[in-house]
Amino acid sequence: MAFDSHQKREFKQVGTRPPRPDGIDKVTGRALYGADVSAPGMLTARILRSPHPHAKIVAIDTSEAAALPGVKGIVTGADFALPDDEFFADIAVNVMARDKALYDGHAVAAVAAISPAVAAEALKRIKVTYEVLPHVTDVDAAMRADAPVVQPGRAVETVPAGMGANVTHFCEFGHGDVADGFAKADLVVERSFRTAATHQGYIEPHACLASMTADGKADLWCCTQGQFNVRTICATLLGIEASQLRVSASEIGGGFGGKTTVFIEPVALALSRKTGKPVKLVMTRDEVFKATGPTVSTSIDVKIGMTKDGRITAGEAVLRYSGGAYPCGTVDMGAQAAFAAYDLAAVRTTGWNALTNRPKEAAYRAPGAPQAIYAVESVVDELCLALKLDPLDVRIRNAARKGTKSSYGPTFDDIGLLATLEAAKAHPHYTAPLKPGQARGLSCGFWFNFGGNTCVSLNVNTDGTVGVTEGNPDIGGSRASISLMAAEELGIEYDKVRTIIADTSSLGYNDVTDGSRVTFSVGLATIKAARDAIGKMCGRAAKIWGIDEDAVEWRDGAAHPAGPNAGQFPPMTLAEIAAVSFQTGGPIAGHHEVNVDGAGVSFGVHLVDLEVDSETGATKVLRYTVFQDAGRAVHPDYVEGQMQGGAVQGIGWALNEEYIYGRDGRLQNAGFLDYRVPVASDLPPIDTVILEIPNPGHPYGVRGVGETPIVPPLAAISNAVSRAIGVRMQELPMSPPRILKTIRAARA
Amino acid sequence: MVKVLLWGSMRTHTEGRAEVEVEARTFKEVLDKLAEAYPGLRPQIERGVSMALDGRIYREAWFAPVGPDSEVVLMPYMTGG
Amino acid sequence: MRYEKPQTVAEAARLLTAEKGLTRILAGGTDVLVQLKAGMVEPELVVDIKALPGLRSIVSEAGGFRIGAAVSGAQLGEDAEVRALWPGVVEATNLIGSTQVQGRATMAGNLCNASPAADSVPALVAAGAVARIAGPGAARDVPVEAIPVGPGKTALKRGEFITSIFLPARPARSGDAYLRFIPRTEMDIAVASAAVSLTLDEGGTITAARVALGAVAPTVRLVEAAAAAIVGTKLEDAAVAKLAAACSAACSPIDDKRGTIEFRTEVAGVLAKRAARIAYTRAGGQA
């Protein structure tokens, strides 16, 4: 274990900022994304979607569509296996509805045709008979006993009897006596909050090209965060063996969690199976919004007690999340994360999930945490204001640290929260003067980070270069980080390493690119694969020198004789050993396969200055600084990139992004025109401060960095807006009409 | 015996106890013994649980060794984005 | 769908008149292509008018400018003379969509799309601009405010299309301005908007004004009471307050995904107030 764990060392490559290996392809337009490949004889597929939020599918008549010249195949729900396992069954039913359409945009049939125009025409000729049912899209409404039932009988055993039929999930976390804690407080504040569902908003719509032959062999090209997971799901839904389905991950145009599952891939495969031809299926943007996975929408109550000198005596939160039309456990993570930044003697969080007629939730960057932490950090800010306390001092005072029993149970090891808070306090931004009308807000953020199944092969080429084969799609520059770690461990130059992402037939299973796991887990496996190769290279050198393997050590990219009896030999470099590898036993490779644990948790603190136009409710973000513990920043440019990108997604969530449903249960804003992600002119520079508190669970101290940055902006912005207008905002997004209404209501 | 801290909603199936003791030397044994002693926990265990062992979270590792002095906290199986 | 690119106005009119099915005019295409993509319209015939004589030029005429119907926002924005005479109209047009959309979008298209939220239209209405319409009969000139008759509906008859928009000459000491409210800084449709055009006498008193509002009624609205509130004043606070109140009173907006009735009504007044101050300053007044 000692060898796996973090050790202090001097890095030569890690921490530098070389160009990414896939960079030139991406700036020249050569990189191939999901929709960029075609196959000879390919058909185009389109999906027919329910216009109703909730409806019984009485009948589907495809005969007129099938008769249209150029239509080669049509599938409906009946063409997919319904797995016994609920996890897969829910995906299957989401991919193609069976007896009921559960949300506006739910797929009900799909067509493969010789051209996009014919496919579009065919969709119009499919006659679906619906019996429209009452619908519910609001989480609080859905929890009521008299709410329309989205799916009956889906509650897990923890849900107490007597809850509404849409309640599927209940969880509770915490320790200590909260009633006693509140009694010790000088001030207790209790508030309710709501957050809208938001979408990951990746710029590349889902796209795939499927090809399945009569003997059951299939190839699938798709944009995904995890080709192995796509294989598992598609093989299950189509009833084929994993070995027969080879999934290749295209370059991926953003995911943020939204591409950790499947929506269209099984449909394309089923159509290819039916037609005997390759089938390309690309979502429109409207389909992406309507029928892929946004976040949960939430309704949250938070109660916190504080003493006059800023000590939190107890915290309590009730979280009501809806993950759409299917059971969803995201509230677990929200309930665990809500108070993670605090060292509390008494804390209790309870979480509920309720079904609504909305699309099936998919992960979005730290799923469940931003909403819960927004609510908690808002109440902490209100307490600081009321007690006239400095909000950073209060957070420092109450910060979780090594040895703190976390709000979700385990005791924290080395964590970087305190250092991050102190860095924020020492930063010029925190004390910069504000002009009249401007306000400053801040928030802590937290995410668990994960490891997971990881498999890496590292091949030493005879010319002294190295190929690293990994299995996680590169969304934000991870190939560069992996190459850096391989080069570091091997002691060779960065540009001697080429890292590629394998298809599912070329490497063992890798978990999805999620949970901020890639730099941490794939990095760890790469370092160990390099050590495996180093061991073999030391063995070859020992043979050449005629000494014991134990008497060879690896240093600065070369084998050296070591120890008193090793003898005197000039070191042999990797290139020298590789050059004679055929003569010394054959090709040299290193491997590592592991289910990685020990991802260190990550904390961040965000500071924002903004001003609100009190006549229109418009918010202008003026200055923004992100402080985050990265454990070890392998490629600092891409660590900063994660911090900046996550912050801006959070800013969008706080100010403008939301799923807007009409009374008819239909999504009103399924496009980038009215689903308003931040544009360049909305933003100031996003400054970053990277802290490096090594993760004890990684050889180089790496922590995941990708998810934490989306957590703090919601409350940081809300706290600043609330300070600017002098009224506590309690709903996201803080769109101008909502802010103006709040200002007016407070004045009235 | 290993003390296992459960999260709140699991207590319904452990006669209200937040901490239970089982005889186990590994993560897998903890899960097996829990399911055996408290059958009501079985569905959740089958859906997936993680375990924090002395502060480090393990998502699936059956053979992660657990000692009598270890801090063992059961957690829901988690996913990220 | 057929695509035609006629070389003369007569040919264009003939094509449009002859087609029995749905037709669409293509100039910048930034609305038409979105509608095609969404399947909102399925025209039988699209007539590209960009090759018609004069449609891509800006010509001085009687102290004002005749702007061809296919002149893009970007081209208009690069014309220093138009910008100097009607800065509000040019800034309004330049607010339509992104830089990319500016490369194609036209004022005439913005007008004919007949959206109540069209950015250039309130400014054109405030400016007293006149559209020249070609068609099967003789060309006719119509004030821009008479073109849209409801959301997505225009007063153009079968076979008719706009060939140019005329921005008139204006007296010395005149200024105009346009402001819209959007939740972001760019890329949105106006939630409410206001355009003000005014003329001052030598002492800085407003002698004439036109005030138009967008996105607060089924069509862009010319608010005469708002103009009356500031004519004869030097835009003192009381006059500005009256202007804002008159604007808010003239609103009959809807609640939708972009804004509420309450918000639009209030913000229209705020924007009119701010636009009036800019126009006043541009006209040489000391605000």
Next chain:
Amino acid sequence: MSISVSTTVNGDAVDFICNPEESLLDALRGRLGLTGSKEGCGTGDCGACSVTLNGRLVCSCLVLAVEAEGAEIGTVEGLASADRLHPLQQAFLDHAALQCGVCTPGILVAAKALLEKNPDPSDEDVRYWLAGNLCRCTGYDKIVRAVQSAAAQMRSA
């Protein structure tokens, strides 16, 4: 009904056949195999399909393919010469101004059009010019820095 179109793409004369409904983006990607321009929305809201049409920056999803007749089109594929990246491309690599990279072609084409019009833009000029190019990964910070770095380099060249 198919229409034959003769046009010029990145300086090369090319012909293609298309349907009247097809967008220029469809033709570039589907007919000419130039998949560097991306479709992020198809409605002019994301800028991933940005190209130049007779020197003007446009969304190729909002241009009919038939309108390319006789026109000069510039795409991301035309930015680099055989042995040399455009300064903007190099700056984007040097400044890590891309993460997933799918918006990058459109942003490069748009930024090039900006620098041709305004070789010395302010940060605000860059941000407003690029407001029609959505990037969901970077938060735009490094993009603005990269454009400014390329601009400075191009001014001194």
